[in-house]
Amino acid sequence: MAETSPGARLSAAHRELLDQTLDKWSLQILDQLCGRSLRFNELRRAIPAVTQKSLTTALRRLERNGMVTRVIVNTRPVAVEYRISPLGKTLQDLIDALLAWSSERLPEVERARSRFDEENR
Amino acid sequence: MAETSPGARLSAAHRELLDQTLDKWSLQILDQLCGRSLRFNELRRAIPAVTQKSLTTALRRLERNGMVTRVIVNTRPVAVEYRISPLGKTLQDLIDALLAWSSERLPEVERARSRFDEENR
DNA sequence: CAGTATCCCGAATGATACTG
DNA sequence: CAGTATCATTCGGGATACTG
Numbered sequence: 001m002a003e004t005s006p007g008a009r010l011s012a013a014h015r016e017l018l019d020q021t022l023d024k025w026s027l028q029i030l031d032q033l034c035g036r037s038l039r040f041n042e043l044r045r046a047i048p049a050v051t052q053k054s055l056t057t058a059l060r061r062l063e064r065n066g067m068v069t070r071v072i073v074n075t076r077p078v079a080v081e082y083r084i085s086p087l088g089k090t091l092q093d094l095i096d097a098l099l100a101w102s103s104e105r106l107p108e109v110e111r112a113r114s115r116f117d118e119e120n121r
Numbered sequence: 122m123a124e125t126s127p128g129a130r131l132s133a134a135h136r137e138l139l140d141q142t143l144d145k146w147s148l149q150i151l152d153q154l155c156g157r158s159l160r161f162n163e164l165r166r167a168i169p170a171v172t173q174k175s176l177t178t179a180l181r182r183l184e185r186n187g188m189v190t191r192v193i194v195n196t197r198p199v200a201v202e203y204r205i206s207p208l209g210k211t212l213q214d215l216i217d218a219l220l221a222w223s224s225e226r227l228p229e230v231e232r233a234r235s236r237f238d239e240e241n242r
Numbered sequence: 243c244a245g246t247a248t249c250c251c252g253a254a255t256g257a258t259a260c261t262g
Numbered sequence: 263c264a265g266t267a268t269c270a271t272t273c274g275g276g277a278t279a280c281t282g
Contacts (some may be wrong), residue, residue, distance in 0.1 A: 010149055012170065014223040017230055022143040022219070028131055040264050049133065051256065056265070066233025076260085077263050088227055094222060097215055098143070102135040108208055109138055112187025172276060179246070198243050198282085209249050 011026040020065060027048055027095060030084065033068060034092045039081040064090070124232060141186060144177040146171055148216060151205070155213045158204040183209070 010018075011082070020026065020092060032038060034045050059082060068095040069086035073079040084092075131139075140149065146168070153159060153167050165176060180203060183189040188209035194200040205213075 006181060008221060009152060010223075013231075014220070014227060015145060015149070015170075017223050017227055018143075018148065018219060019170055020140075021223075022148075024140055027139065027143075028136070028272060031130060049136075052265075053257095054255070057254090059189070061123055064234055065230050066237075069152040081182060087226065087233070090226065091222065094215070097218070098139060099130060101136070101212065101215060102131075102138050102214075105208065105211065106138055109133075109186050109188075113185055116185040116187075173245080174277095175275065178274090201244060 002093075013025055013084070020061055020072040021067070021091070022098075023058070026062055027068075027098070029058055029082075030063060030088055030091055031095050031099065034089065034095065035057065036112055037071075037081050040082070041078055043082065067091070139181055139185070142188065143219075144179070146175055147183055147188075148177055148219070148225055149181060151188065151209055151217050152178075152210060152220065153202055154205040155210065155216065157200050158192075161203070163201065188212070198230070215240075 021030070028047050028050075029041050029043065032043060038046065040055070040059075043059075044050065044052065047055070050058075059068060059070070067085055069083045069085050071081040071083055073081060142151070149168050149171075150164065153164060159167065161176070161180075164180075165171065165173065168176070171179075180189065180191070184191050188206055190204045191208050192202040192204055194202060
């Protein structure tokens with residue numbers, strides 16, 4: 001059989017990148033921005049559970065990683081638009097697949113949870 | 122607290138499931154187990170950065186969610202084998218795609234990070 | 243071997259207030 | 263509008279010790 005060498009398939013750097021991309025908020029932000037560009041407060045409304053601070057933090061990290069572009073529109077007051085980058089766009093199919101998977105499989109997972117909780121009571 | 126509003130493609134339950142599946146350790150555990158079943162300490166060795174506690178916690182959650190099966194082999198001393206479930210198996214292609222994506226895109230991301238850090242100094 | 247049980251700390255998060 | 267700043271708190275994770 002193919003042998004799994006000591007050491008994961010995933011280096012720390014790869015793990016970090018996936019962490020910073022697939023976490024709770026980033027996944028949703030990317031999903032939203034794949035549809036269309038949004039302003040800061042539009043994003044807040046689109047993702048009701050996120051706080052201002054968490055949204056800012058996640059957006060900065062996505063921007064730093066080159067996944068998202070921050071476009072400042074010179075109106076008064078200033079408008080800031082967040083736009084998916086070409087790099088971010090390469091995730092679109094993957095994100096769609098992940099969301100589809102979670103929709104399809106959630107019922108099955110919930111049954112598994114009930115069974116587990118039942119057995120370990 | 123986290124209510125789902127129209128516009129959010131992801132309910133709290135879906136977000137939670139993805140969180141518990143794509144987090145740092147679970148992703149790697151699932152990746153390993155998709156290859157072959159492993160014992161507890163084999164997994165520890167295969168994922169050198171994980172601690173015993175984190176591994177136990179992640180495995181329990183994966184088991185509860187029906188992604189992984191815990192098989193107790195009656196030898197002396199007891200052996201415990203972790204095996205991917207059919208439900209967990211439905212993630213294999215997605216996980217492969219994610220790992221491939223991170224491998225392909227990491228250099229691009231690192232360039233973006235350098236550029237960002239350069240500009241914001 | 244395959245865990246469980248504690249203790250403990252630092253990072254992540256929330257609440258709140260303030261600003262150009 | 264689009265944040266920044268600050269403080270309080272929670273909570274995941276590491277270190278360590280112990281067990282059937």
